[in-house]
Amino acid sequence: MFDSLIEKDIELFLYLNNLGTLQWDGFWLFITDKYKAIPLYIVLLYITFKQFGFKKTILVLFFVIVLITISDQTSNLFKYGFKRLRPCHDESLINLMRLVKERCGGLYSYFSAHAGNSMAIAVFFGLILKPTIKLKAIFLIFWALLVAYSRVYIGVHFPLDVLTGIFFGILYGTLMYWMFNFFEKRIN
Numbered sequence: 762m763f764d765s766l767i768e769k770d771i772e773l774f775l776y777l778n779n780l781g782t783l784q785w786d787g788f789w790l791f792i793t794d795k796y797k798a799i800p801l802y803i804v805l806l807y808i809t810f811k812q813f814g815f816k817k818t819i820l821v822l823f824f825v826i827v828l829i830t831i832s833d834q835t836s837n838l839f840k841y842g843f844k845r846l847r848p849c850h851d852e853s854l855i856n857l858m859r860l861v862k863e864r865c866g867g868l869y870s871y872f873s874a875h876a877g878n879s880m881a882i883a884v885f886f887g888l889i890l891k892p893t894i895k896l897k898a899i900f901l902i903f904w905a906l907l908v909a910y911s912r913v914y915i916g917v918h919f920p921l922d923v924l925t926g927i928f929f930g931i932l933y934g935t936l937m938y939w940m941f942n943f944f945e946k947r948i949n
Contacts, residue, residue: 770921774848777913777920778858786861793875793911801904805886820945821889825882828937832881835929836874845871849916861915872925873918876909880930888938905930
C-alpha cells in the first residue's frame with residue numbers, strides 16, 4: 762500500500778512538473794523564492810501595527826519567529842527521518858522531469874518547508890487579521906498554495922511533500938494562533 766502511494770505520488774509529480782513551460786518558469790521561480798516574500802511580511806507587520814499597536818505587533822513578531830522555527834525544524838526532522846530523495850536528486854527521475862532551478866537544493870524532500878512555512882504564516886495572520894478583512898485571509902491562503910505548488914513546478918518536491926507541508930502549516934499556524942491569544946490575554 763505504501764509503495765503504491767509513493768508510485769502515485771511520483772506519477773502525479775511527473776505529470777504536474779511536465780505541465781510547465783519556459784514562459785511560466787520565471788513566474789514560478791519568483792513565487793518560490795522566499796526572499797521575494799519579504800515585502801509581503803513587512804506589509805503584514807505594518808497592517809498588524811496599524812490595527813493593534815506596537816505592543817501586540819512585537820508579540821505577533823515573537824510568535825511568528827517561534828512558528829517558523831517549529832515548522833522549519835519539523836520539516837528537517839522529517840527529511841532526515843524519512844530520507845526521501847528530492848525528485849531532482851533521484852537518478853531514475855532526472856531525465857523524466859524539468860528542473861527549473863539552477864540548483865536542486867538539499868538531498869531530502871519529505872516534507873516541504875516552503876509549503877509548511879508559507880501556510881503557517883498564512884493561517885496565523887489570516888486568523889489574527891480575520892476580524893478586520895476576510896479578503897486578506899483568502900489572499901494569504903492563495904499565496905501559500907501558490908508557493909506550495911511552485912515546489913512541484915520547479916522540480917524539487919513531490920506532491921505528497923507539499924501536501925504534508927500544507928497540513929503542518931495549517932496545524933502549526935492554528936496552534937500558534939491559539940497560543941498567541943492565550944498569552945495576549947495573560948499579558949493584558
